[in-house]
Amino acid sequence: MKRQNARTLALIVSILTYLVVGAAVFDTLESRHERSQKRRLDARRNELLRRFNLSRANFEELELVVLQLKPHKAGVQWKFAGSFYFAITVITTIGYGHAAPSTDSGKVFCMFYALLGIPLTLVMFQSLGERINTLVRHLLHRVKLRLRPPDRARVSMANMVAVGFVSCLGTLCLGAAAFSRSEGWSFLHAFYYCFITLTTIGFGDYVALQKDQALQNHPRYVAFCFVYILLGLTVVGAFLNLVVLRFLTMNSEDERRDAQRRRHDARHRDARLAGPRGELAQLVPSPANANAAGLARAPPPRRRRRRGYTEVLHFQTICSCLWYRGDRRPRSLGPGPASPGDDLSFSDPYLKADRRPPPRIRPDPCSAGYLGYPGYPAYPDPEADTAGCVCGPRHCATVGSVAAGGLHMFSPFRGCQRRSSV
């Protein structure tokens, strides 16, 4: 099965399992309390019915009115401050529900508003979060420079994740402290409120700015609330940008790599069909072409000594094939097969002999001289034409897959082994 499909399937199965497990745990934690609370409330209701001599129908009518009045009791919800609050909960997808549009036109506008606003907000938070990550990385680097020698002052991923996590926690605690004081909640409940808000779940069981007509009477507190929500979401967004975003593109990358490989294989097939004298064939190591350029020759003994070293370099050469602007031509060979270090377009130059003068300075890790093939100059001579890449085109093309995480074992030529892992 393709990697992407396997990955997707695994994710689906894990989500379903996660849901089932979560449901079971919530059931265990909450069912008993729910039952007892329901019993208690029923008892109270019956008592009230008896006391005030209400019929069930009357009580339901009363219930309805009380419930409908609830949001109104919390203050005017749709004046500008309240509408701003609502707009925030819509485009950030928090969606408390403490206020919801009751008019049909309000509902319609809400939908269009969300349609445009949610992607805008997503992009904004990720952009800002990425800026924050860069700033933090820069600051951490400076701090590390002070404490360590410069060559060990790199900021690692673990550093960044730790700092991100600590800032998230700090934001939550700060909010918890502030809201527990302003809203009269316990610290735990205020922390729970901040958490539910900043993860954009937004149940609505705890909602700020609903006491004492705060939306109209306490503008500074209102401003603090809005700023807290937006900044908190930025911090959480930065953390997500650091940790989660790379996983969101995994399938797309794999798909792209596969497509590249397919295209390359197709061209390789076409090129090979270009004829027995096709230069490409000469580059591909095969017994028939053993005399062509010495590429397929067994490596001399001294190379075997440095096999490990070679492994590394060969791995690196595979990748560098892709990048080197190869105007190189081994002078000692004269006109010969086009070096893969040439302009790496399969459409033409691979097959054409290109007599451009060698560049002034161009290190070539692909130098076969390095790898011990006779006829190729030793690497360290930057002025000489170092040989082109010894790896065949089919390997160059798979760089993407090689480098981007999927190392496939295939040995481009005898005696040299690809690293099986990086």
Next chain:
Amino acid sequence: MKRHGARSLLLILSTISYLLVGAAVFDALESERESTRKTVLEQKMKEIRDKYAFTEGDFQQIERVVVQSEPHRAGRQWKFAGSFYFAISVITTIGYGHTVPCTDAGKAFCMIYAVLGIPLTLVMFQSLGERMNTLVRSLLRHAKRLLGLREVEVSMCNMVLVGLLFCSSTLCVGAAAFSHLEGWTFFHAFYYCFITLTTIGLGDLVALQEGDALQRRAPYVTFCFMYILVGLTVIGAVLNLVVLRFLTVSAAETRAEEREQRRAEREKEGAPGNTVAASTTDTAPGRGGGGLRSAPSRGHPFGCHSNPIFYNSISYRVEQIATSSSAFGRGGGGGAGGLYLGKRGRYTRRKSL
């Protein structure tokens, strides 16, 4: 950096203005209705209170009982079906709030559950959405070929159009189903589906709350859960197609800028008399102190290979391919899988693969 910062600033300003405009419009649409409703309800309340001659204290008791009973009106919320519904609303961040954990242990577990579940769900929906996009793309290609169209390749426009079509049909199917099963108007059911699938989850309209549906109507419950998950996948696929590239563009640009910086620094330093080193800086932005340190740095007959700067540059390139294929790969369209390093023109970009 500057362009990047400018973009962030622009986005912040547009979001804030979007909020201001939205607030003004909501105010205009809802304020009046709100005040009239409030007056009407308070009037009604007064009538009721006078009818039954409640005292203030009495009435507050009643109010408290009523408000606390609210979630119970919809039936048992924490049996397995209800808990599953709740778990869905947590990890998809919909968060209706029709049911909330009352115990402190429940609240704590809810937070831990969300911390792990939300990223997992995000990744899952994007992964599945991408698979769907690939499938749709190949189906479209076949369809175009069958129709004998000249242009067989599926363009972005085609994909976006199909994606939007799928979204609207998902919403309409859900609206039809819920209006039938919950007794809402089509418009309200559509509004419910929209608010749910965008994960806003206001909670003014919530499915499975009438007639003890969670316990009695198992097929309807299953349909509901499936609808939410499948609908979120469709939305996720469209987001994957349209929005995801914008979320990653700034990261890619930052990496490119950092490489430029490092290359400039290296060019400035350059080891004197070491042409190879100079050439490595010329041809490849190196990275100080990093990269694969697998190559030995001892003296070597092929001298330059032991040059740490050289190795850094190679390994840097290796790593760059790993990162650039993630960062830039998607920037390249069609055939030219664009692996692009640093300034254009410095490196020969593979014209085709």
